[in-house]
Amino acid sequence: MSVTVRVPAKVNVQLGVGGLRADGFHDLANVFFAVALGDEVTATAGTGVTLSCSGPDAAVVPLDDSNLAARAARLLAAHHGIADPGVHLHIAKAIPVAGGMAGGSADGAAALVACDALWGLGTPLDTLLELAAELGSDVPFALVGGVALGRGRGEILEALPVGGTFHWVFAVADGGLSTPAVFRECDRLRDEAGTGFGDTDVATPDADPALLAALADGDVVALAGALANDLQPAALSLRPALADTLRAGTEAGALGALVSGSGPTCAFLAKDADAAAAVAAALRASGTCRAAHATYGPVPGAAVSARG
C-alpha cells in the first residue's frame, strides 16, 4: 500500500523581519503564498524510515535522518507512541533546494500527511500543525497552503482572503543560500547602518494593509507594487548577481520582482499566463539564472493525491 501527497512551494509576498530574539529567531510578518510548483512525497510500508529522491536537484538532497521528511515521520510516530515506525518515503523533487521556497519544509508537511494516512492515524489538523511547528517555522504553512499571514517566527497562521489567481515566474539560481546565514547578514547590515538589530531596537513588523487589499481584490498591479522582503538586502549582499536576475525579469515585462524568502530564487509577478511564459523565456535567454519556471497560485496545502 502507498500514499502520495502533493505539496506546494511558497513565495513570501511580504516578509517583514523584526529584531533578533533571545531564542535566535526573528519575529516576522510573513505573508506566505502557495504556488503550483511543488513536490510529491510517496509513503510506502517499509522497515525503519528510509528515503529516496528524484528530480534535477536530487543529488543535493540529504537522504539521512536530517531530511525533514524523515524527521516528520519519526516525530509523528513518536507522538503516537509508535516505537519502531516502518515507512519508505520517496520525494519527487521539483522545488529548488535551499532556494527560499521552503522545499524541505514542504516535504516535512507532506510526510506528516502521507504517514498519517499510511498508518491510519487520523491525527487532527491542530495536532499536525503543532508537530509541523516543531519541525520548522515554515512547515505549518505547507500544511494549510493558500495565502496566510505568519506571525511569531512564522508558525502562527491566519488564513487570508484572495480574490483571484496570480501568475508567477521563479528564476532558480546556481547553488543555494543558507537561511540562518541570510538572517545573520540582515542583522549585520542593520547593525552597520546604526539602527540596531535586537528585538528592543527593531519594531515588530505588521502586514501591509495595501498588500492585504491587493490580495483580497485579486489586483495584480497593486500586489506587484506592494511586494516587500526585508531579507532581500541581505540576500543581495551575499549574492550580488541576483540584482542582474531581478533586472532581467523586470525588463522582460514582469510587473513586480523580489527575492523569494531568504533566496536565492527570484520571484516575478506577471499580468497573466502568457506574460509569465514570456518572462520565463526571457529569463532563460538572459543567462542570469539556471532555470526559470512559470506557475500560478494560490493553491491548497499538502493533500493526498493518489493511493496505491
Ligand SMILES: C[C@@](CO)(OP(=O)(O)O)[C@H](O)COP(=O)(O)OP(=O)(O)OC[C@H]1O[C@@H](n2ccc(N)nc2=O)[C@H](O)[C@@H]1O
Ligand atoms: C526565511 C523563511 C521565510 O518564510 O523561509 P526560507 O526563505 O528560508 O524558505 C523562513 O522564515 C525560514 O523558515 P525555516 O526554514 O522553517 O526556518 P527554521 O528551520 O525554523 O529556522 C532556521 C534558522 O533560521 C533563522 N530564523 C528562522 C525563522 C525566523 N522567524 N527567524 C530566524 O531567525 C534562525 O537562525 C533559525 O535557526
Ligand SMILES: Nc1ncnc2c1ncn2[C@@H]1O[C@H](COP(=O)(O)OP(=O)(O)O)[C@@H](O)[C@H]1O
Ligand atoms: N526534504 C528536503 N529537501 C530539501 N532540502 C532538505 C530536505 N530536508 C532537509 N533539507 C536541508 O535543508 C536545507 C534547506 O533546504 P530548503 O528547505 O530546500 O530551502 P529553504 O530553507 O531556502 O527554503 C537544504 O540545504 C538541505 O540540507
